Each structure stands twice: as structure tokens, then as C-alpha cells.
Amino acid sequence: MKKQKGKNLINRRDALKMGLGTGIYSLSPANTDVTNPIILENKKKGSTDWQLTRVRPDPDHHRTSLVEGYCSKQSVKAGGQLDIMVSANPAQSYKIDIYRTGYYGGTGARLVQTIGPLIGKSQVTPQKGDKNIHECEWEVSASLKIPGDWLSGVYLGKLKTLPENAGEPYWESYILFIVTDQRPVDILFQCSDNTWQAYNRWPNNYSIYTHPKGSQGPWAAVSFDRPYGRQSQYNDIVNDPLSFGSGEFISFERPFSYFLEQHGYDVAYCSNSDMVTPGRALKAKAFLSVGHDEYWDIRQFRSVETLKEKGVNLLFFSGNSVCWVSPFTTSKSGNPLGRIFRAGPYGAQNNYAVSREKDHGPFPERGPDEGLLMGVRNIQPINGGGDWIITKPQHWIFKNTGIKKGDYIPGLIGWEYHGDAADIAGLEVVAEGIAWMGGKVPSKWQSVIYPGPKGNFIFNASTIFWAQGLSSPPGHTLPWSHYNRPHGPDPRVQQITHNLLRKAIL
Structure with missing residues (x-):
């Protein structure tokens, strides 16, 4: 530790290490002089x-x-x-x-x-x-x-x-x-704006899900050249008129970004459309998928595959992710990334993808097996709610949480999730349980972690609601669905997240 003019100065790595073995991990502008751009920005006056x-x-x-x-x-x-x-x-x-x-x-x-x-x-x-x-x-x-x-x-x-x-x-x-930017950064936070737009019903109940032919086929397209209407396709998940125009950001992603900036993480942001090439993300140590990240152009998928192969850590704090191949096409305004449509399911020859195509196709494109990237897959039924139940408390992601096997975080699973863990060398199931669709139909979800090829790792929390356990920012309302709701900030969710991020960026 260096001293200058009687004031302690510590670098970011030392500050992060200070959290090891000391209970709930902390890194915030209030307790360190780390001078990364996020800390400097958040010292400015807010409102x-x-x-x-x-x-x-x-x-x-x-x-x-x-x-x-x-x-x-x-x-x-x-x-x-x-x-x-x-x-x-x-x-x-x-x-x-x-x-x-x-x-x-x-x-x-x-x-x-x-x-x-x-x-x-x-x-x-x-x-x-x-x-x-x-x-x-x-x-x-x-x-x-x-x-x-x-x-x-x-x-x-x-x-x-x-x-x-x-x-x-x-x-x-x-x-x-x-x-967005191009600077080297610890964490790249990908916003799930393709999914916000897919569910956007502006102006009068028109989304990918409201075509007269049905809600799951390739026949509907949406454009980014329109306002965001009410937050969600599903008004029974978040009924918050004070989020008009913000997509799903305030409801499902905002608690995560607030948490990151509160604790001084060096983070930059991008849209789904920024990931059609991997270049920007290759300048990050960790790539984050947050919230409801359902719709991916195949180029996004290949970009994130490249990140894994190059040693970037992948953290899926999301649910129902990488579910539909959604090619970008050009809008009337000339934006080459201005429209998306549902071209087909991810899943290769897995039952989930084959049955989707049988029931709702034919589709022009079938995507690869998302489980080989995320560690887990989209499953049926994929809607529901439940508790996040720990199965491997000795794993390093649970350090300093006090968690024991069978402990659970109430309501953290929902409203969509992942399961059917892939057969990948070194993959570990760290949490699993049952989600209930409508309180009646069971579905088995799994949260996993596995090693990447260059000392990196891939983690999947397997729930849209993970961010709800991190913070409760001004203007945010807790969601609920299927007779299930998360309880808001939880020290265990916060500590697990700190453990994962610390490992990813050191």
C-alpha cells in the first residue's frame, strides 16, 4: 500500500482482495480511494x-x-x-x-x-x-x-x-x-433490449406474441423504430405504469447495474445489437447477460462462443436466455439492426427445439445447442416460480455466505429459468429445484458453473429474477408471477455475486 500526503491509496486489485475472508464483501466509493471511471462518475451529484x-x-x-x-x-x-x-x-x-x-x-x-x-x-x-x-x-x-x-x-x-x-x-x-465505448474494462453488461422489443406491445397490442396466427411462430416482426409501451407483454409480472418507455430495464436489469456502480465495479454497457461482433467484449474480463435475455441473433451467439474460447468469463445472471434465433434486419429508417423476428429456436436436435418447430414452424433457421454455451438449456415448461435451493454449499461461489445444503433463497426462481444441464467436462450443479407453473405444474431448474478453455469460467444463475436479490433502487418495483415473488435484496445473493465477479476480474 502506497502513501501520499498522509492519505492511503490502494489499487483496485488490493481493494478487491481486502474482501477475502472478511464476511460480506464490499467495494464502494464510500470505503476506498480506487479511481476507476465508475467510481469517479458516481461521486458526482445525483438526483x-x-x-x-x-x-x-x-x-x-x-x-x-x-x-x-x-x-x-x-x-x-x-x-x-x-x-x-x-x-x-x-x-x-x-x-x-x-x-x-x-x-x-x-x-x-x-x-x-x-x-x-x-x-x-x-x-x-x-x-x-x-x-x-x-x-x-x-x-x-x-x-x-x-x-x-x-x-x-x-x-x-x-x-x-x-x-x-x-x-x-x-x-x-x-x-x-x-x-457504449471501446475502453478495456473489467465487466461488460449486455442489456437485453432485443427481448424488451419482442415483448413491446406498442401501439395497440402488437408484439412478436400477438400475431393472429399465434404467439410462437416466425410470422411476426418488430421494429426498434417505435416507443416502448407498457413494460411487459405480461402485465401480471410487473404492473408499473411509471416505467413507460424504458423497456424492461428498470424492472429486470436496473437492480444489477445499480449494485455494480454502488460497489465501484469497472463496468461498461452495450446493447444486444453491439454483440453481432465480439470485438468490444474481447476488451472485457467478464461478459454479463442480465434479466430476460431471450432473443439472440446468431451472430451474437457466435460472438459469445468466441469470448469463451478467448478466455473471457461468461456470467448468465438471466433466465430464458438464448431461446430464439432473432436475425436483425434493416428498418425503413435505414438502421441495419432496426428489426428482429423469430427465425427459429435454439437447441439443435434437443427435444425442446424439435417440439417447438413441430408445434409452431416451419422455421427458416434452427440455432445450435445453447446448453453447450450456457451450461443449461431452455426447458418445458419454462414459466413458473420457486425458491433457489443450494445443493453444493462447499463451492467457492458460496464463500462467506454461511449457506448450508438445502438452504434456499425465497422466490428467486422466476418467471422463466433454465435446466437440463449439458454434458460438459467439469460442469457442477450448484443449485437446483422445482419451479411451479401456475402453482400446479412442476419443472426442474438447475444453476451451474463450468470451466472454460483458458482458465475462465461460465456461470448460469438460471433465473430472470437474480437481480432482484441485489438491490432496490429508487423507482424499482418487485415483480411477481405464478403465485411466486422474490423478496428483494438478500445478503447471500449479494455475496455470491461478489464472489463470482471478484473471481472473474482478478
């Missing part, structure tokens, strides 16, 4: 004003047409340009407050720029097109050149109408975009 206050959904609850918008692409680098399309109906003035989400002393976000006031107009709701797609062709409302000093992160733009007369109500919703 809780990023949260929506007044939202009025339309009668069908799939949109909020009083003010809504979308961005020209899913992610953008610092120095790049992003177009923002906004509709206000009735036409009225509005502003856009841009916030970077993080920890910021517990406030959850920092205001980085305000755009406006702007003169709003009502923009045309699109008619359905090929594959039942509903794709906007709205005029650009504002163009944002991303400042060079904006750190990678998930950014929310809060749209707020500006009434002409004092005392009249204002209305709000979000736009969302990701700022």
Missing part, C-alpha cells in the same frame, strides 16, 4: 428527479400518447449522434431531461443535459406492415451529439410536457439509449 411522476396511459394501456418517443438506434458511442423522435397528442410543448443511470449516492441517476423547450406535434401511428410490423416513420424532433466525456451507461430521457397555463397537469414518459 431522484429522473423518476416519472405523472403518466396517463391510453385506455388500452399499451402506450401513453400524450407524450412518447424513441431513438434512432439502440446504442451510440461518445462523440456520435442520436436522433430523437417524439409525438405529443394533443400537440404541446415539452422538454427532454437526459439522465445517466447509476448509483450516485443512492439517488439512482445524474442529470447530464436538458433539451428544450421544444414545440411538440402529433405524429402518425403506423399501419401494420409485413409480418404485422408496426414501424414508425416519425420526423426527427431533436438531434443529440453525445459529448466525448459521457461515460458508457444506460441513459434515460424523461419527456415532460410543458402546459401553457399554471396549474394544468403535465405528462411524462421515457426514451432510452445506451452509450
Whole structure:
């Protein structure tokens, strides 16, 4: 440990090692002078004003047409340009407050720029097109050149109408975009925005799941050129109108990013679309899949295979991941990554994939066996809920948790998960149990870890709800499904996560 001007300075590796054998592991701006960009960013003043206050959904609850918008692409680098399309109906003035989400002393976000006031107009709701797609062709409302000093992160733009007369109500919703970068980093957090869009029912119950021919076939497509409506296809999982416009980020991924930034992990962010090539992720020590990560272009799959072979640690803190091959195609606006559709299941010749194709095909493409990448597979039934039950408490991932065999974390499994562990040398099942679909139909899930080819490892938590055990940020609501719910932050989930991340980045 070096000393300078009477002040202790420690490097990141020493700070991480300080957590070994000392009970609940901790690394946070409050107790270390580690100077990585995330710690420096989170020392800046935050604000809780990023949260929506007044939202009025339309009668069908799939949109909020009083003010809504979308961005020209899913992610953008610092120095790049992003177009923002906004509709206000009735036409009225509005502003856009841009916030970077993080920890910021517990406030959850920092205001980085305000755009406006702007003169709003009502923009045309699109008619359905090929594959039942509903794709906007709205005029650009504002163009944002991303400042060079904006750190990678998930950014929310809060749209707020500006009434002409004092005392009249204002209305709000979000736009969302990701700022990505190319710097070497410990952790790359992949947002599951393909899945957010697949479940997005804007403008009036139109998603990949609502085609008249059925919910599981290749006949429906969706476009990123439209606002995010209500959070989820399934209103009985999270019924939160104060997340309009944010996809599934606030509900299923936000508690993880908040946790990472609270504890000073050196993290950068990317969209699913950024993973069509492996280049950015090869500059990370650990790749994270978080939340509900169901839809992957085959190029994403091959990229993550490359990460494994090159020695990057893969951590799937997610459920129902790598389930459907979802090729990117070009939107009307010219975004080559602007549309997705369901081309077929992952699973090679496994029963799950074969039965999906038999029941819902024919599909144009069958994906490889996701179990050989993730360690476990998508199974039937895949919907349900249960407790996360420990089967191998002596494993290093449980160090300093006090966990014993048979101990469980209530409600952490749901609403979708993985099972059917692959036959991979060195694979260990660290937790397993039964999830119940509707409280009646059983399904066996498994959480696994196995060694990669270059001293790296692959872990799969096997649940969408893992992040719920890490933190409870401002603006976040606990989900529930199938008569089952997680309980929120749990010291054991936090410690397991610290153990895995520490191992991955040292």
C-alpha cells in the first residue's frame, strides 16, 4: 500500500482482495480511494428527479400518447449522434431531461443535459406492415451529439410536457439509449433490449406474441423504430405504469447495474445489437447477460462462443436466455439492426427445439445447442416460480455466505429459468429445484458453473429474477408471477455475486 500526503491509496486489485475472508464483501466509493471511471462518475451529484411522476396511459394501456418517443438506434458511442423522435397528442410543448443511470449516492441517476423547450406535434401511428410490423416513420424532433466525456451507461430521457397555463397537469414518459465505448474494462453488461422489443406491445397490442396466427411462430416482426409501451407483454409480472418507455430495464436489469456502480465495479454497457461482433467484449474480463435475455441473433451467439474460447468469463445472471434465433434486419429508417423476428429456436436436435418447430414452424433457421454455451438449456415448461435451493454449499461461489445444503433463497426462481444441464467436462450443479407453473405444474431448474478453455469460467444463475436479490433502487418495483415473488435484496445473493465477479476480474 502506497502513501501520499498522509492519505492511503490502494489499487483496485488490493481493494478487491481486502474482501477475502472478511464476511460480506464490499467495494464502494464510500470505503476506498480506487479511481476507476465508475467510481469517479458516481461521486458526482445525483438526483431522484429522473423518476416519472405523472403518466396517463391510453385506455388500452399499451402506450401513453400524450407524450412518447424513441431513438434512432439502440446504442451510440461518445462523440456520435442520436436522433430523437417524439409525438405529443394533443400537440404541446415539452422538454427532454437526459439522465445517466447509476448509483450516485443512492439517488439512482445524474442529470447530464436538458433539451428544450421544444414545440411538440402529433405524429402518425403506423399501419401494420409485413409480418404485422408496426414501424414508425416519425420526423426527427431533436438531434443529440453525445459529448466525448459521457461515460458508457444506460441513459434515460424523461419527456415532460410543458402546459401553457399554471396549474394544468403535465405528462411524462421515457426514451432510452445506451452509450457504449471501446475502453478495456473489467465487466461488460449486455442489456437485453432485443427481448424488451419482442415483448413491446406498442401501439395497440402488437408484439412478436400477438400475431393472429399465434404467439410462437416466425410470422411476426418488430421494429426498434417505435416507443416502448407498457413494460411487459405480461402485465401480471410487473404492473408499473411509471416505467413507460424504458423497456424492461428498470424492472429486470436496473437492480444489477445499480449494485455494480454502488460497489465501484469497472463496468461498461452495450446493447444486444453491439454483440453481432465480439470485438468490444474481447476488451472485457467478464461478459454479463442480465434479466430476460431471450432473443439472440446468431451472430451474437457466435460472438459469445468466441469470448469463451478467448478466455473471457461468461456470467448468465438471466433466465430464458438464448431461446430464439432473432436475425436483425434493416428498418425503413435505414438502421441495419432496426428489426428482429423469430427465425427459429435454439437447441439443435434437443427435444425442446424439435417440439417447438413441430408445434409452431416451419422455421427458416434452427440455432445450435445453447446448453453447450450456457451450461443449461431452455426447458418445458419454462414459466413458473420457486425458491433457489443450494445443493453444493462447499463451492467457492458460496464463500462467506454461511449457506448450508438445502438452504434456499425465497422466490428467486422466476418467471422463466433454465435446466437440463449439458454434458460438459467439469460442469457442477450448484443449485437446483422445482419451479411451479401456475402453482400446479412442476419443472426442474438447475444453476451451474463450468470451466472454460483458458482458465475462465461460465456461470448460469438460471433465473430472470437474480437481480432482484441485489438491490432496490429508487423507482424499482418487485415483480411477481405464478403465485411466486422474490423478496428483494438478500445478503447471500449479494455475496455470491461478489464472489463470482471478484473471481472473474482478478
